[in-house]
Amino acid sequence: MPDHDRDRSVENVLRHVLSDGASSQKQSICPDAETIAAWHEGALGTADATAMERHVADCSRCRALMAAFIQTTPATPVVESIWRRWHLGWAVPLATAATAAALWIAVPRNTSLPTPSGESRTVSVDAVAPAAPAATPPSAAAAPPALTQTESLQVARAFAIREKSEPASEQESASKPSEDQRAAATALSARIEADKREDANSARPQGAAAPEAAVAPRVATVTRAATLREEIAIALTEIVAPGGTARWRIVGGRRIERAPGPGGEWASALIDAPDPLTAGAAPSATVCWIVGRRGAVYVTADGMRFVRVPFPEMSDLVSVTATDVQRATVSSADGRSWTTVDQGRTWSAGQ
Amino acid sequence: MPSWRLPGALAARLHETARADRWDVPVASFAAVLERSAGRAFATSPDSRELERHLTSLHLEDLALACACASGHEGAWEHFVREYRPLLYRAADAIDPRGGSRELADSLYGELFGVVERAGERRSLFQYFHGRSSLSTWLRAVLAQRHVDRVRTTRRFESLTAEDGGSKEPPQHDPDPSLVQAGGVRQPHAERYVEVMRRAVSAAVARLTPKDRLRLGYYYADDLTLAQIGRALKEHEATVSRNLARARRDIRRDVERQLRDQEHMSPGQIQECFAAVVDDVGALDVTDLLGKRKDSRDERSKERPEGASA
Numbered sequence: 063m064p065d066h067d068r069d070r071s072v073e074n075v076l077r078h079v080l081s082d083g084a085s086s087q088k089q090s091i092c093p094d095a096e097t098i099a100a101w102h103e104g105a106l107g108t109a110d111a112t113a114m115e116r117h118v119a120d121c122s123r124c125r126a127l128m129a130a131f132i133q134t135t136p137a138t139p140v141v142e143s144i145w146r147r148w149h150l151g152w153a154v155p156l157a158t159a160a161t162a163a164a165l166w167i168a169v170p171r172n173t174s175l176p177t178p179s180g181e182s183r184t185v186s187v188d189a190v191a192p193a194a195p196a197a198t199p200p201s202a203a204a205a206p207p208a209l210t211q212t213e214s215l216q217v218a219r220a221f222a223i224r225e226k227s228e229p230a231s232e233q234e235s236a237s238k239p240s241e242d243q244r245a246a247a248t249a250l251s252a253r254i255e256a257d258k259r260e261d262a263n264s265a266r267p268q269g270a271a272a273p274e275a276a277v278a279p280r281v282a283t284v285t286r287a288a289t290l291r292e293e294i295a296i297a298l299t300e301i302v303a304p305g306g307t308a309r310w311r312i313v314g315g316r317r318i319e320r321a322p323g324p325g326g327e328w329a330s331a332l333i334d335a336p337d338p339l340t341a342g343a344a345p346s347a348t349v350c351w352i353v354g355r356r357g358a359v360y361v362t363a364d365g366m367r368f369v370r371v372p373f374p375e376m377s378d379l380v381s382v383t384a385t386d387v388q389r390a391t392v393s394s395a396d397g398r399s400w401t402t403v404d405q406g407r408t409w410s411a412g413q
Numbered sequence: 414m415p416s417w418r419l420p421g422a423l424a425a426r427l428h429e430t431a432r433a434d435r436w437d438v439p440v441a442s443f444a445a446v447l448e449r450s451a452g453r454a455f456a457t458s459p460d461s462r463e464l465e466r467h468l469t470s471l472h473l474e475d476l477a478l479a480c481a482c483a484s485g486h487e488g489a490w491e492h493f494v495r496e497y498r499p500l501l502y503r504a505a506d507a508i509d510p511r512g513g514s515r516e517l518a519d520s521l522y523g524e525l526f527g528v529v530e531r532a533g534e535r536r537s538l539f540q541y542f543h544g545r546s547s548l549s550t551w552l553r554a555v556l557a558q559r560h561v562d563r564v565r566t567t568r569r570f571e572s573l574t575a576e577d578g579g580s581k582e583p584p585q586h587d588p589d590p591s592l593v594q595a596g597g598v599r600q601p602h603a604e605r606y607v608e609v610m611r612r613a614v615s616a617a618v619a620r621l622t623p624k625d626r627l628r629l630g631y632y633y634a635d636d637l638t639l640a641q642i643g644r645a646l647k648e649h650e651a652t653v654s655r656n657l658a659r660a661r662r663d664i665r666r667d668v669e670r671q672l673r674d675q676e677h678m679s680p681g682q683i684q685e686c687f688a689a690v691v692d693d694v695g696a697l698d699v700t701d702l703l704g705k706r707k708d709s710r711d712e713r714s715k716e717r718p719e720g721a722s723a
Contacts, residue, residue: 068665071690072664073633074691074692077633080618080630091458099545099547099553119623122630123561125635127558129631131553132645134503134508164607190629298519346430347466349469362691363474364474386426395555
């Protein structure tokens with residue numbers, strides 16, 4: 063009998079065993095609806111979540127309950143990282159190296175970007191990625207600045223924009239990029255390469271005629287690459303609540319995801335953001351402020367549902383600090399700041 | 414109610430964060446709700462940091478709304494009706510597209526309103542919401558719980574009626590695979606082989622991780638699709654498929670090992686064991702138990718896990 067026929071036999075028996083056998087095992091007390099809901103939202107601690115999983119796996123009633131519950135869950139596709147597929151595993155270091163090389167060549171070091179003020183709780187990309195690569199030791203480059211527990215940390219891990227001379231092993235140990243980061247970096251790397259090719263093609267007919275014209279595509283590439291580098295920062299921004307009790311991340315500049323605690327699963331938060339989001343601050347596990355371009359300010363009090371906060375100007379906001387759901391200070395790219403103490407109903411400038 | 418008290422300043426701050434004043438919830442009432450919630454989380458008196466971390470992680474706005482609804486605040490109830498009733502109906506329709514669960518949603522709605530009065534006290538289902546999840550997720554979980562309990566109760570009732578002679582149909586038993594085998598001709602040792610296979614598969618399943626057991630249960634007993642299992646376990650459906658295929662392969666190897674090492678069977682006997690259940694379609698179908706559509710299996714046939722038999 064071939065293996066697939068034996069598998070069929072196993073499946074036939076499994077249907078019986080799992081239907082009537084599961085409930086025969088000794089069970090702990092079935093959890094209440096709120097524990098089930100909290101488990102689904104990833105709000106249980108590790109020990110509780112493990113106990114829940116064990117219980118539901120062996121209790122036919124709770125498993126059926128979960129099965130019915132799942133049918134009520136709106137279909138939000140879970141994206142499988144392409145890096146999980148074994149045959150693409152080799153591409154991880156290659157893509158990372160290619161991204162690093164492309165950005166190193168294309169993007170000049172910009173040391174003039176505004177860095178957060180002393181009170182700011184956000185860390186810009188360049189605060190993490192050193193401005194002078196050769197002068198900064200790798201360990202210092204990877205380590206975020208020391209922040210107090212109450213501070214909200216925005217980590218934009220531009221892991222690819224790091225020491226080009228940094229040994230691979232040190233890069234890995236210093237800051238291991240997540241799968242999303244790898245994917246974002248690879249996609250952006252591919253776009254940079256495509257842009258370069260496009261620019262080169264457009265330059266060819268003009269290159270011989272005018273020497274200045276040959277410079278233009280290079281400038282365009284550099285500008286675009288700078289934009290892309292900014293996009294990396296936006297794509298990889300992570301906001302951590304005090305004590306790491308919750309995390310939010312800005313995905314693709316317009317989406318927010320939240321994970322409860324350090325090991326929790328990411329879930330999409332509700333936000334309607336037509337403009338790119340740039341930074342955030344989380345004074346607690348449920349309160350998070352997010353700012354973006356053209357005066358975009360959002361806040362959530364339950365961690366998941368963000369509401370737009372009125373803002374008087376169409377400035378591009380680049381950082382935010384917050385103490386609670388009512389009080390926050392936002393800063394624009396040109397260095398101005400505004401403060402609210404009533405969740406955006408009124409703003410005072412220059413504080 | 415816990416023996417310790419919530420610090421007043423913290424209660425006031427959380428009351429403000431929850432915007433509980435929208436629903437005229439007094440700080441003292443909200444503090445009592447928070448204490449009840451924390452009382453469930455901590456067996457003993459928690460230290461202040463632990464307590465604050467727990468309380469700030471709650472869905473405070475939802476908790477304030479639930480608190481106001483439980484006390485019968487008109488504005489809160491109107492808000493709840495506007496925001497959550499459609500959600501409840503959508504969930505009911507998702508559980509039973511024929512509308513069978515709408516009735517459950519309506520009765521749940523009544524319980525939430527608090528129709529039961531005990532000693533002059535309004536008893537609302539909202540009192541069981543402690544803010545650990547969002548209100549919408551909790552509502553869906555309660556609805557799913559009611560649905561499953563109703564189905565199981567109905568099933569038990571029908572079973573008792575049949576035993577009492579209410580049905581003329583003969584009692585349902587699993588079809589004997591040994592009879593199914595070879596066109597109804599009983600094979601020697603077939604019954605024993607079926608029993609051995611059941612035992613071996615049960616033992617192999619018990620050795621899997623809880624997550625693997627859960628995945629198998631969702632797929633083979635609850636008839637969830639790969640995408641639904643993926644949503645439940647936060648996995649991509651391709652990952653679900655791969656993991657199901659791996660678990661099934663592990664079970665097969667485990668069963669083969671058990672038959673060889675514990676039952677001391679020859680390769681021929683092992684072969685016969687597998688053959689004894691190869692055509693067993695199974696009689697106890699949880700799809701029927703849960704009142705689900707029969708065509709879900711047809712839908713699922715298009716998305717068999719990797720290497721699964723047709």
